[in-house]
Amino acid sequence: MAPKVNRKTEIIKSATLLFSQDGFDRVTVKRLAHAVGISEPALYRHFKSKEAIYEAVLESIQDRLEYTQLFESLKDEPDIEVVLAEMANHIIEFFTLNIDLYRLLLYSALRGHEKAKHVFQIVRGTYIKFLQKQLDRLHSEGRIVEKRNDITARCFIGMVFDCSLGSTLWRGFQGKVHDPKEVVDNNIPIYVRGLKT
Amino acid sequence: MAPKVNRKTEIIKSATLLFSQDGFDRVTVKRLAHAVGISEPALYRHFKSKEAIYEAVLESIQDRLEYTQLFESLKDEPDIEVVLAEMANHIIEFFTLNIDLYRLLLYSALRGHEKAKHVFQIVRGTYIKFLQKQLDRLHSEGRIVEKRNDITARCFIGMVFDCSLGSTLWRGFQGKVHDPKEVVDNNIPIYVRGLKT
DNA sequence: TATTGTAGTTAGCGTTAACTAACATTCCTC
DNA sequence: GAGGAATGTTAGTTAACGCTAACTACAATA
Numbered sequence: 001m002a003p004k005v006n007r008k009t010e011i012i013k014s015a016t017l018l019f020s021q022d023g024f025d026r027v028t029v030k031r032l033a034h035a036v037g038i039s040e041p042a043l044y045r046h047f048k049s050k051e052a053i054y055e056a057v058l059e060s061i062q063d064r065l066e067y068t069q070l071f072e073s074l075k076d077e078p079d080i081e082v083v084l085a086e087m088a089n090h091i092i093e094f095f096t097l098n099i100d101l102y103r104l105l106l107y108s109a110l111r112g113h114e115k116a117k118h119v120f121q122i123v124r125g126t127y128i129k130f131l132q133k134q135l136d137r138l139h140s141e142g143r144i145v146e147k148r149n150d151i152t153a154r155c156f157i158g159m160v161f162d163c164s165l166g167s168t169l170w171r172g173f174q175g176k177v178h179d180p181k182e183v184v185d186n187n188i189p190i191y192v193r194g195l196k197t
Numbered sequence: 198m199a200p201k202v203n204r205k206t207e208i209i210k211s212a213t214l215l216f217s218q219d220g221f222d223r224v225t226v227k228r229l230a231h232a233v234g235i236s237e238p239a240l241y242r243h244f245k246s247k248e249a250i251y252e253a254v255l256e257s258i259q260d261r262l263e264y265t266q267l268f269e270s271l272k273d274e275p276d277i278e279v280v281l282a283e284m285a286n287h288i289i290e291f292f293t294l295n296i297d298l299y300r301l302l303l304y305s306a307l308r309g310h311e312k313a314k315h316v317f318q319i320v321r322g323t324y325i326k327f328l329q330k331q332l333d334r335l336h337s338e339g340r341i342v343e344k345r346n347d348i349t350a351r352c353f354i355g356m357v358f359d360c361s362l363g364s365t366l367w368r369g370f371q372g373k374v375h376d377p378k379e380v381v382d383n384n385i386p387i388y389v390r391g392l393k394t
Numbered sequence: 395t396a397t398t399g400t401a402g403t404t405a406g407c408g409t410t411a412a413c414t415a416a417c418a419t420t421c422c423t424c
Numbered sequence: 425g426a427g428g429a430a431t432g433t434t435a436g437t438t439a440a441c442g443c444t445a446a447c448t449a450c451a452a453t454a
Contacts, residue, residue, distance in 0.1 A: 028442085045400075046401090049442080050442065158363070162358075182345075192391070194391030225410085227412090238414075247411095
């Protein structure tokens with residue numbers, strides 16, 4: 001009856017969406033099964049537990065990320081403005097295409113799920129570590145002033161992540177929701193002027 | 198038998214802590230009752246439902262906030278560095294004293310609870326609006342450069358909030374957790390240099 | 395053709411959640 | 425000190441959850 005797609009992938013896709021919308025606890029296995037178009041026990045053919053589905057969702061997130069091209073193109077960039085702008089755009093674009101992910105990760109991190117925290121740390125940490133390395137390099141080249149680059153990197157990436165979240169979290173609420181790109185365009189020059197020698 | 202404290206207040210206090218630790222859904226009424234030292238039905242004497250307890254928790258958060266003194270002292274401050282530093286310290290201090298709150302608010306906002314979103318918007322929005330007003334003033338006094346001050350304010354406050362959250366959220370994880378004060382001390386000069394005329 | 399594995403179904407088990415009925419005790423007020 | 429409100433208890437009910445038992449349909453292959 002059901003069309004012959006890859007059920008496992010289909011389940012992960014639906015689960016990612018549902019978990020990010022309502023959180024792990026408020027998504028029932030029944031609802032998830034119906035979202036895929038099968039019955040509950042059929043779902044258990046593919047995953048041994050609800051938790052296992054969740055684990056698979058987290059695994060799949062890591063696969064969706066692709067930084068190598070970005071990092072390659074920025075590793076010798078002399079202009080701090082270009083480094084910051086391209087990293088910010090990369091993050092924003094990713095979360096625009098995968099709006100569910102940041103919500104899901106944050107949700108899970110708040111819940112204290114160890115694996116989710118781990119994934120979040122990897123996603124966020126990869127950007128932070130790379131930016132820190134670039135800041136170190138740009139300082140050693142005499143292009144930017146001396147700073148605690150680990151902290152600067154953490155804050156900049158944090159700001160960009162926060163903006164990405166904000167645009168999905170606050171939609172329809174009193175506080176104005178700015179386009180993340182607009183936000184970054186306004187703030188990167190502040191950082192640049194604050195950092196350049 | 199029970200000591201004659203104000204039970205309602207006591208319940209709200211326990212509920213705030215538990216909800217912020219585990220989220221609304223993972224806190225059972227039974228657990229909450231035991232945390233207070235009474236039985237489940239006794240708790241229902243004071244609140245008509247679990248949701249009602251949650252509403253009361255949200256109400257109480259607004260009471261805990263106190264900005265007027267801070268705002269009064271900064272409304273004519275000529276130095277952007279002082280404005281940013283004192284606002285940041287105020288937020289950080291508040292969340293250090295009430296570590297549960299930001300988690301709870303964010304948790305609830307993700308869950309989509311309208312009232313929680315509203316409270317979060319008020320807490321965050323009050324800081325942002327005040328900062329924006331000060332940036333407008335400082336610009337009109339010729340002390341800082343022209344910017345989209347709504348965005349600048351939103352990002353700065355977002356950064357501070359993010360740091361406050363980070364210190365409770367990521368504790369014990371691979372990514373270094375910086376002391377929020379240390380973070381602010383490193384980054385405010387960047388903003389200041391980026392903004393000053 | 396018989397066998398086997400995969401993917402589905404219906405019906406229901408065991409547990410736990412929120413909440414309630416009915417009754418007991420304490421405490422304030424007259 | 426009697427009465428009533430406030431605050432507590434024990435022992436449930438109901439509904440929903442995660443998950444399973446038992447069985448079925450079907451395609452691929454020996």
